[in-house]
Amino acid sequence: MAIAGQQTSPQATQGAGEISWHGIVLQTLKRNEISLIPYVPDRVLTPLIKNLHADPFFTTFATAREEEAVGIVSGAWMGGRRGAVLMQTSGFATLANVLASLAVPYQIPLIMFVSERGTLGEYNYGQSLVCRTMRPVLDSLALEHHTITRLDELEFIADRSIKQAVTTQAPVALILNPLLTGGKTFDK
Amino acid sequence: MNTRNTKVMNRFDITSRLIARLKHEEAVIGGIGNTNFDLWAAGHRPQNFYMLGSMGLAFPIALGVALAQPDRRVFALEGDGSLLMQLGALSTIASLKPKNLIMVVMDNGIYQITGAQPTPAASVADIVAIAVGSGLSNSAWAADEEDFERLVEAAMSATEPSLIAVRIDDKPGVGTTRRDPVQIRERFMHGLGVREPL
Numbered sequence: 125m126a127i128a129g130q131q132t133s134p135q136a137t138q139g140a141g142e143i144s145w146h147g148i149v150l151q152t153l154k155r156n157e158i159s160l161i162p163y164v165p166d167r168v169l170t171p172l173i174k175n176l177h178a179d180p181f182f183t184t185f186a187t188a189r190e191e192e193a194v195g196i197v198s199g200a201w202m203g204g205r206r207g208a209v210l211m212q213t214s215g216f217a218t219l220a221n222v223l224a225s226l227a228v229p230y231q232i233p234l235i236m237f238v239s240e241r242g243t244l245g246e247y248n249y250g251q252s253l254v255c256r257t258m259r260p261v262l263d264s265l266a267l268e269h270h271t272i273t274r275l276d277e278l279e280f281i282a283d284r285s286i287k288q289a290v291t292t293q294a295p296v297a298l299i300l301n302p303l304l305t306g307g308k309t310f311d312k
Numbered sequence: 313m314n315t316r317n318t319k320v321m322n323r324f325d326i327t328s329r330l331i332a333r334l335k336h337e338e339a340v341i342g343g344i345g346n347t348n349f350d351l352w353a354a355g356h357r358p359q360n361f362y363m364l365g366s367m368g369l370a371f372p373i374a375l376g377v378a379l380a381q382p383d384r385r386v387f388a389l390e391g392d393g394s395l396l397m398q399l400g401a402l403s404t405i406a407s408l409k410p411k412n413l414i415m416v417v418m419d420n421g422i423y424q425i426t427g428a429q430p431t432p433a434a435s436v437a438d439i440v441a442i443a444v445g446s447g448l449s450n451s452a453w454a455a456d457e458e459d460f461e462r463l464v465e466a467a468m469s470a471t472e473p474s475l476i477a478v479r480i481d482d483k484p485g486v487g488t489t490r491r492d493p494v495q496i497r498e499r500f501m502h503g504l505g506v507r508e509p510l
């Protein structure tokens with residue numbers, strides 16, 4: 125099934141040999157030896173999730189809640205295996221407790237990819253409100269976060285941020301903006 | 313085994329019995345409050361991890377450790393109220409089937425540490441039935457202390473994840489964990505052989 129975002133953004137097209145945002149994310153994860161990928165899905169993340177499942181380097185699986193996924197990658201980190209969590213903005217909104225009581229105080233390099241919904245063409249009022257809670261929560265914990273809007277900056281930001289998270293033992297949120305992914309459009 | 317036929321045991325006693333049986337540097341994750349207090353009181357080990365918040369995440373954290381170190385047995389101690397907050401985690405574990413993960417549920421029917429209020433599940437739900445229904449077929453109530461030790465022994469060589477539910481009394485935890493999250497995490501990583509001390 126075609127992804128709405130792929131129809132609206134030339135940057136997000138997925139073709140053989142073509143550079144796509146999700147291809148860059150997958151390769152950056154692999155290069156940084158991040159192999160455990162629990163997620164709660166988002167429509168925009170679909171091609172990334174599909175390709176992660178198809179690649180045996182990764183252990184990719186859905187969890188029932190985002191905080192469960194945070195617990196899993198935190199445990200894996202302590203056991204010597206790197207992971208990253210994929211989620212939607214609304215999923216991030218469920219995480220304040222686990223960020224403040226586990227990831228930050230225990231100094232765990234939690235790597236989060238957040239598909240941003242609620243802005244640049246949102247049609248669901250609730251989603252747009254949920255989105256507004258995200259950066260204040262991140263800022264209240266002084267948590268590193270970057271909003272990625274451009275394909276040509278994606279690899280640099282993702283690769284550097286992952287390395288910084290690991291070396292400084294601090295969480296990071298990489299927010300995948302609709303300008304990068306195409307987002308989810310009105311007609312869907 | 314029906315919960316009504318199980319003996320009411322004690323968390324600290326059960327935790328001490330578990331720790332006494334560990335001979336291969338098994339990891340143990342203590343959940344929020346009493347489960348990690350009694351784990352601490354049973355005697356600190358380098359392979360112990362103590363949760364100071366994140367209610368309900370003892371099993372997910374243990375799952376992560378189990379996936380990272382498939383050759384090590386990983387135990388997790390969780391309260392009934394905590395488990396209720398994260399029942400979906402049981403299905404995640406069932407689908408991944410880590411045979412080295414052993415979940416222990418301390419069921420007192422209450423949120424003991426916050427004032428002993430009954431949980432919504434207390435008089436209506438059966439934790440083992442929930443676990444089996446979530447796909448964890450290797451789940452059982454411990455009938456008494458000896459049965460608990462037998463179930464732990466069986467879990468050591470199980471070929472699928474194990475869940476052991478224990479009916480416990482309303483006593484609080486015995487010890488108080490030193491609340492130093494960075495040191496807890498760092499020493500746990502040393503205990504798991506992931507890092508060397510400075």
Ligand SMILES: Cc1ncc(C[n+]2csc(CCOP(=O)(O)OP(=O)(O)O)c2C)c(N)n1
Pocket residue numbers: 221344345346347365366367390391392393394395420422423424425426
């Ligand atoms: C998300 C969240 N809600 C509420 C609390 C407050 N709280 C801390 S421990 C606890 C009860 C834990 O109950 P249980 O897991 O059954 O353990 P017990 O105290 O009975 O040993 C509660 C409600 C919390 N820490 N986090």
Ligand SMILES: [Mg+2]
Pocket residue numbers: 391392393394418419420421422423424
């Ligand atoms: Mg309880």
